[in-house]
Amino acid sequence: MRKDGMTYILALDQGTTSSRAILFDEKARVLGCAQQEFEQIFPKSGWVEHNPAQIWSTQIDCARRVLQQAGVSASEVAGIGITNQRETTVVWNRKTGEPIYNAIVWQDRRTAALCDKLRERGHAAAVADATGLVIDSYFSATKLAWVLNNVPGARAQAERGELAFGTIDTWLIWNLTKGAAHLTDASNASRTMLYNIHTHAWDDELLALFDIPRYVLPSVVDTSGFMAVSSADALGAPIPIAAAAGDQQAATFGQTCFSAGEAKNTYGTGCFMLLNTGHDAVRSHNRLLTTVGWRIAGQTHYMLEGSVFMGGAVVQWLRDGLGLIQSSAEVEALAGSVPSTDGVTLVPAFAGLGAPHWDPYARGTLVGMTRGSTKAHIARAALESIALQTVDLVQAMQRDGAKPLTELRVDGGASNNNLLMQIQADLLGVPVVRPTVTETTALGAAYLAGLAVGVYESQASLLEKWQVDARFEPTMNMDERGALLDRWHRAIERSKGWADA
Numbered sequence: 001m002r003k004d005g006m007t008y009i010l011a012l013d014q015g016t017t018s019s020r021a022i023l024f025d026e027k028a029r030v031l032g033c034a035q036q037e038f039e040q041i042f043p044k045s046g047w048v049e050h051n052p053a054q055i056w057s058t059q060i061d062c063a064r065r066v067l068q069q070a071g072v073s074a075s076e077v078a079g080i081g082i083t084n085q086r087e088t089t090v091v092w093n094r095k096t097g098e099p100i101y102n103a104i105v106w107q108d109r110r111t112a113a114l115c116d117k118l119r120e121r122g123h124a125a126a127v128a129d130a131t132g133l134v135i136d137s138y139f140s141a142t143k144l145a146w147v148l149n150n151v152p153g154a155r156a157q158a159e160r161g162e163l164a165f166g167t168i169d170t171w172l173i174w175n176l177t178k179g180a181a182h183l184t185d186a187s188n189a190s191r192t193m194l195y196n197i198h199t200h201a202w203d204d205e206l207l208a209l210f211d212i213p214r215y216v217l218p219s220v221v222d223t224s225g226f227m228a229v230s231s232a233d234a235l236g237a238p239i240p241i242a243a244a245a246g247d248q249q250a251a252t253f254g255q256t257c258f259s260a261g262e263a264k265n266t267y268g269t270g271c272f273m274l275l276n277t278g279h280d281a282v283r284s285h286n287r288l289l290t291t292v293g294w295r296i297a298g299q300t301h302y303m304l305e306g307s308v309f310m311g312g313a314v315v316q317w318l319r320d321g322l323g324l325i326q327s328s329a330e331v332e333a334l335a336g337s338v339p340s341t342d343g344v345t346l347v348p349a350f351a352g353l354g355a356p357h358w359d360p361y362a363r364g365t366l367v368g369m370t371r372g373s374t375k376a377h378i379a380r381a382a383l384e385s386i387a388l389q390t391v392d393l394v395q396a397m398q399r400d401g402a403k404p405l406t407e408l409r410v411d412g413g414a415s416n417n418n419l420l421m422q423i424q425a426d427l428l429g430v431p432v433v434r435p436t437v438t439e440t441t442a443l444g445a446a447y448l449a450g451l452a453v454g455v456y457e458s459q460a461s462l463l464e465k466w467q468v469d470a471r472f473e474p475t476m477n478m479d480e481r482g483a484l485l486d487r488w489h490r491a492i493e494r495s496k497g498w499a500d501a
């Protein structure tokens with residue numbers, strides 16, 4: 001229980017492109033937000049890295065800034081909730097706290113060939129049974145194996161117990177506690193491909209398969225609950241770390257999708273649709289993932305997840321790669337200046353394709369252009385591609401037995417784009433609903449931490465905080481939708497298998 005006067009919750013949201021800190025009060029109102037982008041490192045084609053020191057420095061700077069701006073001292077903060085880009089892998093020296101290699105980001109495809117081999121040797125079913133995941137370089141296991149096998153001396157150090165592995169939650173907790181705590185939560189653990197989601201433990205057979213020494217792994221704890229205390233040096237006074245959750249699971253919690261059958265779609269760097277399946281770990285037959293949503297008081301809620309690697313990042317590519325727009329927000333006016341793509345179709349397989357295709361060798365494909373095609377058509381095709389990938393996820397979920405959606409709850413940076421949301425409603429044929437708070441990832445982390453320290457009373461009390469900002473009704477006729485989906489699937493086939501193995 002919180003002490004009197006400690007009424008704030010600090011959410012740390014470490015995303016793929018930026019670190020953010022958001023301060024919430026006891027009514028879950030946002031008191032302030034600080035955000036900082038950091039460097040994206042692309043050492044080779046298909047490789048994506050972050051500097052772990054930059055992840056920590058931008059995150060702690062944002063936390064300090066948001067407290068300072070709000071005039072709140074660390075001693076008034078009842079708890080910290082951490083949420084993070086998932087799967088991204090950091091390995092560091094336990095004594096010095098120094099990483100031995102850059103963070104290998106979830107989008108990185110360097111271990112695709114190793115994953116091919118594992119599948120060819122027939123391990124897919126056993127991996128799916130234990131972890132709920134498909135074998136793919138997306139997850140942490142092969143990234144960790146790569147570090148141990150390729151950084152000189154790493155394997156010997158790991159065997160001697162000198163190295164620690166962590167996803168970004170673990171890296172932040174380690175730094176917040178000055179190395180006192182080496183922890184992760186069940187939702188993040190479920191993305192490593194080393195964690196058995198049914199026995200709730202690191203899986204010995206998987207550790208043997210990926211050749212990972214057990215000593216490098218963190219302890220796995222509940223998503224919401226007392227985890228550790230931050231050192232006074234971090235923010236000026238010790239603060240309980242009361243939650244950690246993968247960002248997509250946190251967003252599902254922030255959208256209050258607490259009951260089985262409820263789903264949300266987040267449009268951040270990627271697009272991630274999560275459907276709550278309650279206490280049942282539903283096995284997908286359509287290449288979706290079964291994952292831990294959250295574990296609270298030892299009770300696990302499972303999700304079916306569709307993960308798309310390029311969501312809002314497609315718009316970043318229009319801005320930074322092609323220079324068609326100056327800011328992400330400008331895409332709406334450019335794409336809206338034409339009534340259709342006039343046949344132009346973009347498959348944004350820049351980092352391969354995730355669910356439901358899982359092709360690491362697919363590459364970006366732009367088809368259907370004529371002499372009349374303009375940058376506006378390409379911009380509109382980019383927005384359509386985000387929505388079309390989401391349609392594929394919804395259809396896969398329905399083939400897996402999910403009830404037809406009555407509406408889709410959305411959030412994330414790109415959900416602020418009204419045209420994209422209208423296109424989404426049109427292509428799905430169901431209303432799209434955007435809540436007033438689209439920072440649901442941070443909100444979910446704050447809820448999870450606030451529940452643990454008594455700032456928020458109960459999950460039921462959080463339900464009434466969810467409010468509609470905008471609702472987008474479908475207007476497209478079935479024939480037009482059918483034709484667009486057909487063209488999209490033909491373009492997807494052309495993008496597959498393009499890169500050399």
Ligand SMILES: Nc1ncnc2c1ncn2[C@@H]1O[C@H](COP(=O)(O)OP(=O)(O)O)[C@@H](O)[C@H]1O
Binds near residue numbers: 331414
């Ligand atoms: N108005 C907009 N229209 C389309 N995309 C946008 C818009 N604003 C932001 N984005 C995209 O959203 C992404 C950022 O969303 P965010 O939720 O902050 O992502 P992350 O947590 O992955 O860093 C970027 O890829 C950006 O290009």
Ligand SMILES: O=P(O)(O)OC[C@H](O)CO
Binds near residue numbers: 015084247268
């Ligand atoms: O950084 P985001 O919000 O795009 O989320 C990344 C996902 O967690 C990757 O699985």
